[in-house]
Amino acid sequence: MTRTGSPLGRRVLFGVLGVVVLAAVWELYKALGPATGVVLGDLTVLPRTSDLAMPHVWDMVARLFRPVRSSGDDEMMWQAVLQASFFSLGVAAVGWLVGVVVGMLLAIVMQRFRTAESALLPWIVLSQTVPLIAIAPLVKRWGSQIEIGSFSWENWMSVALIASYLAFFPVSIGALRGLESPDVNHVELMRTYSVGWWATLIRLRLPASVPYLLPALRLAAANAVIGTVVAEVSIGLRGGIGRMIVEYAAAAGGDPAKPWAPIFGAVVVGLLAAGVVALIGLALTRYRRGETPA
Amino acid sequence: MSTAPSAQGQPIASTGPAAVSVAGVSKVFASRKGADVTALEAVDLTIAPGEFVSLIGPSGCGKSTLLRLIADLDSPTSGSIEVFGKTARQARIDQAYGIAFQQAGLLPWRTVRSNIELPLELHRVGKPARAARSSELLALVGLSDFADKYPDQLSGGMQQRVAIARSLAESPGLLLMDEPFGALDEMTRERMQTELVRICAETGAAVVFVTHSIPEAVFLSNRVVVMSPRPGRIRDVIAVDLGRAEGRGEGLREADSFFEAVVAVRESLHGEPAGAPAARGVDQR
Amino acid sequence: MKQTASLPRTILAPVLLGVLAVALWQLAVVVLEIKPFVLPSPVSIATEFSSSVSSVWTASLVTGANALIGLLIGAIVGIIAAIIATVLPITDELSAPLVAAASVIPIVALAPVFYTMFGADKETARQLVAALAVFIPVYLNTLRGLRQARPVHRDLMRAYGASAWQATRAVTLPGAVPFLFIGLRIASSLAVISALIGEYFGGPIGGLGKSITSAAASSNYSLAYAYVLGAILLGLVFYVVTLGVEKLVSPHRASASAP
Numbered sequence: 001m002t003r004t005g006s007p008l009g010r011r012v013l014f015g016v017l018g019v020v021v022l023a024a025v026w027e028l029y030k031a032l033g034p035a036t037g038v039v040l041g042d043l044t045v046l047p048r049t050s051d052l053a054m055p056h057v058w059d060m061v062a063r064l065f066r067p068v069r070s071s072g073d074d075e076m077m078w079q080a081v082l083q084a085s086f087f088s089l090g091v092a093a094v095g096w097l098v099g100v101v102v103g104m105l106l107a108i109v110m111q112r113f114r115t116a117e118s119a120l121l122p123w124i125v126l127s128q129t130v131p132l133i134a135i136a137p138l139v140k141r142w143g144s145q146i147e148i149g150s151f152s153w154e155n156w157m158s159v160a161l162i163a164s165y166l167a168f169f170p171v172s173i174g175a176l177r178g179l180e181s182p183d184v185n186h187v188e189l190m191r192t193y194s195v196g197w198w199a200t201l202i203r204l205r206l207p208a209s210v211p212y213l214l215p216a217l218r219l220a221a222a223n224a225v226i227g228t229v230v231a232e233v234s235i236g237l238r239g240g241i242g243r244m245i246v247e248y249a250a251a252a253g254g255d256p257a258k259p260w261a262p263i264f265g266a267v268v269v270g271l272l273a274a275g276v277v278a279l280i281g282l283a284l285t286r287y288r289r290g291e292t293p294a
Numbered sequence: 295m296s297t298a299p300s301a302q303g304q305p306i307a308s309t310g311p312a313a314v315s316v317a318g319v320s321k322v323f324a325s326r327k328g329a330d331v332t333a334l335e336a337v338d339l340t341i342a343p344g345e346f347v348s349l350i351g352p353s354g355c356g357k358s359t360l361l362r363l364i365a366d367l368d369s370p371t372s373g374s375i376e377v378f379g380k381t382a383r384q385a386r387i388d389q390a391y392g393i394a395f396q397q398a399g400l401l402p403w404r405t406v407r408s409n410i411e412l413p414l415e416l417h418r419v420g421k422p423a424r425a426a427r428s429s430e431l432l433a434l435v436g437l438s439d440f441a442d443k444y445p446d447q448l449s450g451g452m453q454q455r456v457a458i459a460r461s462l463a464e465s466p467g468l469l470l471m472d473e474p475f476g477a478l479d480e481m482t483r484e485r486m487q488t489e490l491v492r493i494c495a496e497t498g499a500a501v502v503f504v505t506h507s508i509p510e511a512v513f514l515s516n517r518v519v520v521m522s523p524r525p526g527r528i529r530d531v532i533a534v535d536l537g538r539a540e541g542r543g544e545g546l547r548e549a550d551s552f553f554e555a556v557v558a559v560r561e562s563l564h565g566e567p568a569g570a571p572a573a574r575g576v577d578q579r
Numbered sequence: 580m581k582q583t584a585s586l587p588r589t590i591l592a593p594v595l596l597g598v599l600a601v602a603l604w605q606l607a608v609v610v611l612e613i614k615p616f617v618l619p620s621p622v623s624i625a626t627e628f629s630s631s632v633s634s635v636w637t638a639s640l641v642t643g644a645n646a647l648i649g650l651l652i653g654a655i656v657g658i659i660a661a662i663i664a665t666v667l668p669i670t671d672e673l674s675a676p677l678v679a680a681a682s683v684i685p686i687v688a689l690a691p692v693f694y695t696m697f698g699a700d701k702e703t704a705r706q707l708v709a710a711l712a713v714f715i716p717v718y719l720n721t722l723r724g725l726r727q728a729r730p731v732h733r734d735l736m737r738a739y740g741a742s743a744w745q746a747t748r749a750v751t752l753p754g755a756v757p758f759l760f761i762g763l764r765i766a767s768s769l770a771v772i773s774a775l776i777g778e779y780f781g782g783p784i785g786g787l788g789k790s791i792t793s794a795a796a797s798s799n800y801s802l803a804y805a806y807v808l809g810a811i812l813l814g815l816v817f818y819v820v821t822l823g824v825e826k827l828v829s830p831h832r833a834s835a836s837a838p
Contacts, residue, residue: 015676047696119592130814249691270684
């Protein structure tokens with residue numbers, strides 16, 4: 001999904017520039033906008049400009065370098081946010097991995113058996129159109145019932161489960177597309193070599209699926225992060241960035257910049273997840289070459 | 295009808311079973327709507343070891359279908375096909391042939407060398423043996439300097455050379471080629487034909503070569519099988535004796551014997567001209 | 580590629596699978612004596628749904644309205660932004676990294692601060708979250724569509740001496756429509772999902788999300804799942820309507836499949 005053309009340095013520069021522009025727009029509106037916000041009838045179309053509703057950008061940043069609780073010698077806000085971010089990133093990663101594995105297994109089964117594809121694919125496509133994440137509040141219940149020997153289900157596993165659920169759908173569709181993408185010439189070539197389905201899968205279909213798989217992996221990563229954040233909120237998972245967002249939002253009355261810190265953390269989580277997938281894409285560059293003659 | 299009696303031509307070498315033996319083969323494609331398509335009807339053909347045979351004819355005459363049946367990529371509706379005395383299926387399992395398609399069909403994520411080694415890898419040949427064989431083949435097709443390049447860095451002609459090298463990887467006694475030069479420009483095409491003739495002479499493999507081009511068929515072959523469509527059948531088999539393979543160089547394309555053979559094939563393709571003597575299947579000098 | 584599957588297989592197989600899955604679910608709940616607070620049986624959910632249809636309906640209207648407003652705003656802004664980006668490529672280059680970043684971060688995380696900014700008793704925050712979530716796929720896909728006019732068509736317009744506007748009308752815009760609808764299909768589901776999830780982060784009650792959490796909190800799990808069913812139906816409705824609009828606008832074109 002990376003665009004060719006602008007070199008990396010230029011893109012980073014524009015990214016930073018974009019953030020600066022956003023901050024400038026924020027401050028400009030805050031300075032020039034009406035104190036009660038733009039209200040059309042009963043609807044607040046543009047927000048109130050008070051420091052409570054819209055803290056200054058520099059206040060948001062400065063807040064990161066003060067202790068979590070205004071009084072006392074707590075850890076710094078940025079430390080707490082970073083900790084929670086990495087916690088959530090870890091949970092999302094587990095969910096993503098599980099989702100990718102399940103998605104690929106499904107795709108392989110669907111490619112192998114036409115009937116499986118006919119039976120499963122409509123449901124998979126359908127599930128992408130409906131908000132299955134609505135069941136997030138209810139998943140916690142299932143986990144509490146599972147105790148196999150000394151293994152007991154922990155809350156973070158429920159979060160990872162929801163994340164994996166959101167992740168495996170794009171992967172199964174992208175992987176199926178990719179597995180079915182090889183030229184009929186290539187498939188017949190494998191047939192002339194008298195190799196079975198498994199060798200064809202490993203040598204031909206899997207490598208050929210990489211260009212389709214990578215965008216799906218990226219989407220799955222983004223979905224896993226969303227699933228993690230939402231599930232953390234619904235389940236109230238301690239240590240996660242989702243719970244921190246809601247908790248700090250409740251404290252916004254006395255500390256208006258506080259809710260923004262975990263939001264920056266959530267942004268970091270999303271960017272890091274996408275970054276990891278981009279690295280995977282780099283490692284697999286060999287498989288993204290086309291066959292058209294020079 | 296099948297081949298005219300005197301038109302079998304001289305096999306080049308008669309050692310061992312025939313490379314390909316097609317007996318009474320028909321292929322009918324069932325169609326959901328409308329009539330079934332008879333791609334091949336009552337085809338008989340025998341190809342001796344080391345012989346180069348071209349299949350030529352208009353679209354729909356079944357030449358590619360016949361090649362695919364020999365390759366066991368499809369099965370005949372009736373009749374039998376034997377490759378080196380085995381069934382087509384067994385021949386495929388035993389890897390008795392190599393194949394090249396019109397699109398080079400190189401795997402884009404493998405280097406040139408790795409593409410040539412593909413069949414060897416699949417059949418569990420050890421790394422040193424693979425490397426030795428692929429170096430040999432790269433030299434044979436003149437691409438030793440490109441061993442570590444990727445297909446998208448090569449021209450169409452070079453990709454096709456890699457495909458031919460790949461088809462020779464396991465030193466098969468039979469090569470099946472389906473218009474391998476079809477996507478190339480004329481100059482490259484003629485160069486490739488000269489190369490191919492040289493390579494086949496060196497390896498001694500029998501070749502079944504499907505083509506649309508009359509000069510190509512004549513230049514390359516010992517015999518040209520002319521086919522006609524609807525239903526696909528062999529109209530004629532024309533023996534082409536233009537000398538031994540090693541002697542077929544660039545100059546041959548301008549020799550009288552070459553043109554005479556081309557005329558014979560063309561006339562067969564278009565049906566007999568009125569009043570022409572029945573010069574079917576006679577050796578052209 | 581593959582031959583088309585026979586009709587009974589394409590219809591029967593998924594339907595059979597669905598029926599089988601529901602039957603197994605019912606069986607499992609009964610045989611394994613799964614408590615209703617863990618997982619209610621499909622039968623009890625269906626019963627609860629039919630007896631609370633009116634409340635599910637009202638809640639669906641609230642969430643649906645938020646999703647619709649978010650969809651409309653996000654789509655319109657997305658289309659306009661894509662047009663601007665095509666006409667002024669510099670804006671595209673400037674905004675590309677930001678948009679790429681926005682497509683991977685959880686936008687719903689902004690919900691709580693939006694509630695503070697726009698009022699915790701208003702639906703605006705949820706609509707804004709939905710609008711942002713909708714903007715990204717619509718913008719990206721429309722941009723792609725506007726950019727991909729085939730060179731042969733552009734040359735044709737030039738050979739006819741067509742003005743820039745004529746060329747846009749004849750070639751660029753119609754060519755972009757299928758891509759716009761790819762984006763809209765994704766966006767319609769995202770709008771519902773975002774509006775729903777936004778309710779989990781706070782704000783006024785009355786929507787499906789709030790109803791699910793409150794039903795779960797009072798241990799009425801069958802009711803909670805009935806609301807979930809309502810959410811699923813809402814998502815389906817949005818998707819089907821979007822498909823319908825697409826068929827209406829371009830009936831001659833087969834729907835392009837998503838990238």
